[in-house]
Amino acid sequence: MKDDIVYALKHNALFRGMTEAEIHAAAAALKSSEKQYRKGDYILHAGDTTDRLGIVCSGSVTIESNDIWGNNTILSHVDAGDLFAETYALLPTQVLLVDVVANEPCRILFLNMQGLLQTPTAEWGGKLTANLLQISIRKNLTLSNRSFQTAPKTIRGRVLAYLNTVSLQTGREAFDIPFDRQQLADYLNVERTALSKELGRMQKDGILRCRRSHFELLPAAAAATA
Amino acid sequence: MKDDIVYALKHNALFRGMTEAEIHAAAAALKSSEKQYRKGDYILHAGDTTDRLGIVCSGSVTIESNDIWGNNTILSHVDAGDLFAETYALLPTQVLLVDVVANEPCRILFLNMQGLLQTPTAEWGGKLTANLLQISIRKNLTLSNRSFQTAPKTIRGRVLAYLNTVSLQTGREAFDIPFDRQQLADYLNVERTALSKELGRMQKDGILRCRRSHFELLPAAAAATA
DNA sequence: CTCAGTATGTGGTTATAACCACAAATGAGA
DNA sequence: TCTCATTTGTGGTTATAACCACATACTGAG
Numbered sequence A, B: 001m002k003d004d005i006v007y008a009l010k011h012n013a014l015f016r017g018m019t020e021a022e023i024h025a026a027a028a029a030l031k032s033s034e035k036q037y038r039k040g041d042y043i044l045h046a047g048d049t050t051d052r053l054g055i056v057c058s059g060s061v062t063i064e065s066n067d068i069w070g071n072n073t074i075l076s077h078v079d080a081g082d083l084f085a086e087t088y089a090l091l092p093t094q095v096l097l098v099d100v101v102a103n104e105p106c107r108i109l110f111l112n113m114q115g116l117l118q119t120p121t122a123e124w125g126g127k128l129t130a131n132l133l134q135i136s137i138r139k140n141l142t143l144s145n146r147s148f149q150t151a152p153k154t155i156r157g158r159v160l161a162y163l164n165t166v167s168l169q170t171g172r173e174a175f176d177i178p179f180d181r182q183q184l185a186d187y188l189n190v191e192r193t194a195l196s197k198e199l200g201r202m203q204k205d206g207i208l209r210c211r212r213s214h215f216e217l218l219p220a221a222a223a224a225t226a
Numbered sequence C: 001c002t003c004a005g006t007a008t009g010t011g012g013t014t015a016t017a018a019c020c021a022c023a024a025a026t027g028a029g030a
Numbered sequence D: 001t002c003t004c005a006t007t008t009g010t011g012g013t014t015a016t017a018a019c020c021a022c023a024t025a026c027t028g029a030g
Helices: A003-010 A020-029 A086-090 A114-118 A123-150 A155-170 A181-187 A192-204 B003-010 B020-029 B086-090 B114-118 B123-150 B155-170 B181-187 B192-204
Strands: A033-037 A042-044 A052-058 A060-066 A072-079 A099-102 A106-112 A174-176 A208-211 A214-217 B033-037 B042-044 B052-058 B060-066 B072-079 B099-102 B106-112 B174-176 B208-211 B214-217
Touching (some): A003 A020, A003 A052, A020 A123, A052 A060, A052 A086, A060 A106, A123 A155, A123 B086, A155 A174, A155 A192, A155 A214, A181 A192, A192 A208, B003 B052, B003 B106, B052 B060, B060 B106, B086 B123, B114 B123, B123 B155, B155 B174, B155 B192, B155 B214, B192 B208
Antiparallel strands (some): A208 A214, B033 B106
């Protein structure tokens, strides 16, 4: 294995806490293979299945959806050092619902995850599984939260759901959020100016006060307005 | 440990593939404790943290959200035999964003998950971690799909996203979906009659044909209408 | 077959969000 | 302090979804 790949792996969350020897053992047991792609190449196709996860060693890839009617949606970018398809690699009967496309010339390392579940109890196997669990569970929390926050049909409902979680996380009723207006709107899947307007109305209604990214929740007004 | 609890554990996805001896060892190592609740009792509070996951041995609980302004939202029911708070138990620094409330008299078994990561390599530890990973990754896939399908702002966009995934999963352009109209509407977070109307329009536009739960996608019309 | 109950579709109305254009506020740098 | 660029807010219009009432279609029990 090339030096720069070992370096990439050592700094990947997947191999956290593992010695270089363990990483080598893992890579060997997982029959890892490396492959190069040119910009625009399809790395994985929707409809296929895979038992291998990908690590972007250099370059970057996009995860996108192309439906039957020709609509294309970019779902996310994966930069060098990050993983993709780990969900599918661990559920090898599930067909991919997305395409993975090279965003620029890139080098991908594939790890066959079936080997992981078969190798009974090597030291590296336990650590790798634990790391995967950690990664998965974290993603899970993020997805659950976002799902909860974008479920309400009205902008107000979404804002309230979002601010409530931030309030719980900080333990305060006054806090700064890590988004500007445009980012908050994107996060909640609403239009920016509509969000601004709704925030204005909410302030008039005495539900909260805000200025830029600073928010203060005003529970006094028992406004059952979600 | 009581017999019925052992029974509950043996049939839980968390302990799949584990012998009774391993289950006992696990339960002992994880300092499991059992507790009874009456209807309406709070089992876990939003804002707290926990390092223990819960297994509902009997009865059922609801996961709900109560925000500062008094709005209450029921997020899910957990019936006997199922887990809750496994995400938080594995990320013990994350504060709960939901309340867990007894829906009826119930008995809960708590498993301290910190013990899992500390116990180096017992046979049961590896299996338990692998099972948790399986559970987590599956939930992950479900959440990702739903997130993708409810992200579009228009009903048509959501329907197209949903049907496209079903089509990929079945490998067909004609299929039955596992929902009736009301359920599909709830799943996509839209109103039932509005969904019916949109399906009517989509048929007029030649994008698809449907009758009850049977759908046929018509890719011919390259309708970039998501 | 009939009936009752449920599921689905449709018209009409209202509420809400998207969208567009632009003004006001803010912040960084000369 | 004075640009200039960026962010944020607001008015007005249009598109879309929610909502309500109801007609129609389907299903299962008798």
